[in-house]
Amino acid sequence: MIILFRLGIEWFQSMLLNSQGDFSNAPFWQRFIMPLVGVFCILIVAKLTGFKHYRLGIPFVIHRIKTHFGLIPLRATINQFFGGMFALASGFVVGREGPSVHLGAASSSFLGQWLRLPYNSIRILAGCGIAAGISASFNTPLAAVIFVMEVVLREYRIHIFVPVMLAAACGSVMTRIVFGDAHELYFFSFAAFSQWMYAYLIVFGVALGALATLFNRQLMRVMRLFRPVGMVWRLILAALITGTAGLFLPDAMSADFDSVRRLFDSNPDAILIALLLVVKMLLAITAIGLGIPGGIIGPVMLIGMLAGALLLSPLAAWLDIPDYISSFALLGLAGMLTAVLHAPLAALTAVMELSYSPQIIVPAMFVIVPAYVTSTQFFKNRSVFLQQLDYQKLTYAVNPIRETLEKVGVLSVMETQFKQFHDAPQKAIADYLAEHPTDIVVQRHSFELAANFKLAQFDTSLDHDADAIVFVDLAGISAQTTLAEAYDKMKNQRAGAVYIYDTNPDEVMGVLSWAQVQKHLHQGQI
Incomplete structure (x- = not known):
């Protein structure tokens, strides 16, 4: 050029x-x-x-x-x-x-x-x-x-x-x-x-x-x-x-x-x-x-x-x-x-x-x-x-937290070992988690226009009326994004996870949790 x-x-x-x-x-x-x-x-x-x-x-x-x-x-x-x-x-x-x-x-x-x-x-x-x-x-x-x-x-x-x-x-x-x-x-x-x-x-x-x-x-x-x-x-x-x-x-x-x-x-x-x-x-x-x-x-x-x-x-x-x-x-x-x-x-x-x-x-x-x-x-x-x-009112200063997270892509951090269920009953998921308590489990609900994904995990709230399994909505982010975009999705709840997709939002490549983002943020600040 x-x-x-x-x-x-x-x-x-x-x-x-x-x-x-x-x-x-x-x-x-x-x-x-x-x-x-x-x-x-x-x-x-x-x-x-x-x-x-x-x-x-x-x-x-x-x-x-x-x-x-x-x-x-x-x-x-x-x-x-x-x-x-x-x-x-x-x-x-x-x-x-x-x-x-x-x-x-x-x-x-x-x-x-x-x-x-x-x-x-x-x-x-x-x-x-x-x-x-x-x-x-x-x-x-x-x-x-x-x-x-x-x-x-x-x-x-x-x-x-x-x-x-x-x-x-x-x-x-x-x-x-x-x-x-x-x-x-x-x-x-x-x-x-x-x-x-x-x-x-x-x-x-x-x-x-x-x-x-x-x-x-x-x-x-x-x-x-x-x-x-x-x-x-x-x-x-x-x-x-x-x-x-x-x-x-x-x-x-x-x-x-x-x-x-x-x-x-x-x-x-x-x-x-x-x-x-x-x-x-x-x-x-x-x-x-x-x-x-x-x-x-x-x-x-x-x-x-x-x-x-x-x-x-x-x-x-x-x-x-x-x-x-x-x-x-x-x-x-x-x-x-x-x-x-x-x-x-x-x-x-x-x-x-x-x-x-x-x-x-x-x-x-x-x-x-x-x-x-x-x-x-x-x-x-x-x-x-x-x-x-x-x-020209063009921004050049970036928040230190965001600057640290933008240096790490989600592909290098996401967890690719996970179990995905398609419209499965809650009992099947509970039985699987009982045998594999440390695995990441994703429940997929199929709709006409798009799919919806939820993270299935044991309820640890100690509430007597709580179900054994709790489902957390997963937001999707592109595989090209960095930890900064994942942080933006989860920062309000300070918990949960997001799923990563490549070109098709209905296909999960990996899962990234709030704990993983926090870990890399603390490492970057140190």
């Missing part, structure tokens, strides 16, 4: 531009028209799928994984595939990782539903799809694994870590087969630092933390300000702003890394870098804030690289700027990504893999820590994804 998505973007741009992402050599009228044409195509797809507003990308996927086991709606996936393709091809400052995450999670969840896997397994499979998507998009398998664990699933468990790792490796292998082995920032090299420069890196990180806070707050301000405006007019406004900026500063269009390479190859002065930084931030904030279907990580990386190059300028009296501009651009990427997403480990691994420079690790740590602390502690800046989730 991601390979097809990337090939689609490249095909559209090859039809319109001299080379991918090279808007500077396109005619001025084309730079203005392309975002408008892109929005027109996005709206056509939204109209065909019946969409009135967009809920796509990484925040939406986090919500679906936390509250819907990673099940992604088909219409949203269609909009993300084509909408993201048109947005990226037409020059909007959005990243391809947003669509990659969405498409990766959707593809794997569709596979899980087709295989009728348990929902807790589909959630893990969705995480695998996200890792494969990011890895296929940027050729960064390790950063993809860390991103899934740190940002999306927000937990480290070995039974999740291993399949996610394998999926990321597969995504990287496939993208290398199609697009080659070159990493995204192959044109950047990291220069060795003098010891005294580490002190400046702390100041450097503080500045990036402040810039990231400004970016997040302005993005959320744009989203809130234009909330009453309809989707059509918001997208058209984003296209007009992007097209107008492209008339005067074509290098500010798109979130393609090659645009940064072309800029740095021309030995730009600080004024040009500062201008590009301001315009790139403006275009990213308006495009994402007004609802263009694309990711935020790509623009944040570019903004970080430009900010890093700009913050190198104060050292011009002591350093040869061209020798260190690549190094500071990479460090700016790491600091900005950390402070915006609140994902320091993912940022560290991403910058290392993108640059293929392990020697960047220590300097990056000196930038990442102050950037993160400045953003979170001094400016009280939250992850941009969590802010977007709150704005």
Whole structure:
């Protein structure tokens, strides 16, 4: 899916531009028209799928994984595939990782539903799809694994870590087969630092933390300000702003890394870098804030690289700027990504893999820590994804009890050894229980439209008028469900049991009691 998505973007741009992402050599009228044409195509797809507003990308996927086991709606996936393709091809400052995450999670969840896997397994499979998507998009398998664990699933468990790792490796292998082995920032090299420069890196990180806070707050301000405006007019406004900026500063269009390479190859002065930084931030904030279907990580990386190059300028009296501009651009990427997403480990691994420079690790740590602390502690800046989730009123926090139970499927706990009677008299059941007092006995009553199931057991109430056998109604739940759904069925009575079925509710696969649910709940809490 991601390979097809990337090939689609490249095909559209090859039809319109001299080379991918090279808007500077396109005619001025084309730079203005392309975002408008892109929005027109996005709206056509939204109209065909019946969409009135967009809920796509990484925040939406986090919500679906936390509250819907990673099940992604088909219409949203269609909009993300084509909408993201048109947005990226037409020059909007959005990243391809947003669509990659969405498409990766959707593809794997569709596979899980087709295989009728348990929902807790589909959630893990969705995480695998996200890792494969990011890895296929940027050729960064390790950063993809860390991103899934740190940002999306927000937990480290070995039974999740291993399949996610394998999926990321597969995504990287496939993208290398199609697009080659070159990493995204192959044109950047990291220069060795003098010891005294580490002190400046702390100041450097503080500045990036402040810039990231400004970016997040302005993005959320744009989203809130234009909330009453309809989707059509918001997208058209984003296209007009992007097209107008492209008339005067074509290098500010798109979130393609090659645009940064072309800029740095021309030995730009600080004024040009500062201008590009301001315009790139403006275009990213308006495009994402007004609802263009694309990711935020790509623009944040570019903004970080430009900010890093700009913050190198104060050292011009002591350093040869061209020798260190690549190094500071990479460090700016790491600091900005950390402070915006609140994902320091993912940022560290991403910058290392993108640059293929392990020697960047220590300097990056000196930038990442102050950037993160400045953003979170001094400016009280939250992850941009969590802010977007709150704005869209999408749930991402789950009750601890439910979260524990959702990790266990009913198939792994249910009791499959049981005796089933079909409309049998009570005496026959009593005789059987007398000989097999520990067995699970299910009584089935057949009706014209459906069957009804009851659990038969000895009455232990010590009531003199009670029958020897008591029958408890059994609710049915699908074999794909988790212990959370079983808990919901029995929590009011704090007793009883449910029966498990596969495709036919009239066929019992197993029985799950309240005691079994309680046992696993206590084990999970311990």
